Amino acid sequence: MDKIQSVAISPAQLSMLQKMQQNALSASQGFIAPAQQIGGELLASPASSSSGSFSQMMNEAVNRVDMMQHTASAKQTAVETGISDDLTGAMVESQKASVAFSAMVQVRNKLTSALDEVMNMAV
Numbered sequence: 001m002d003k004i005q006s007v008a009i010s011p012a013q014l015s016m017l018q019k020m021q022q023n024a025l026s027a028s029q030g031f032i033a034p035a036q037q038i039g040g041e042l043l044a045s046p047a048s049s050s051s052g053s054f055s056q057m058m059n060e061a062v063n064r065v066d067m068m069q070h071t072a073s074a075k076q077t078a079v080e081t082g083i084s085d086d087l088t089g090a091m092v093e094s095q096k097a098s099v100a101f102s103a104m105v106q107v108r109n110k111l112t113s114a115l116d117e118v119m120n121m122a123v
Helices: 011-028 054-081 087-119
Strands: none
Touching: 054 087
16 A cells, blocks of 8 residues: 655644644643634633633523523514514524523533532541
């Protein structure tokens, strides 16, 4: 079998490869970045004093889920009353709100079980 001597790589792929190599180097040194940006979207917010407390972060997450549910409800009402004919958009928003709510419930359950474990630890 012949070995491939070179492969053409696009600038976007090269940039992503360099970021992956930097992340691998950081992880191997025991440093993990508090936030990663992919495609211009912030995937995780850094846990610094400027971002607020854990309770503030959870409150903001609950508020975002609540806003998604209100948006979905408003779109569904608009379709039901005939103001809008965007049934697809209403269904997509409804599914987004449903998934966000399910994720929030799972996080709550994990936090509750973790707190129970801490409370049951022998001191």
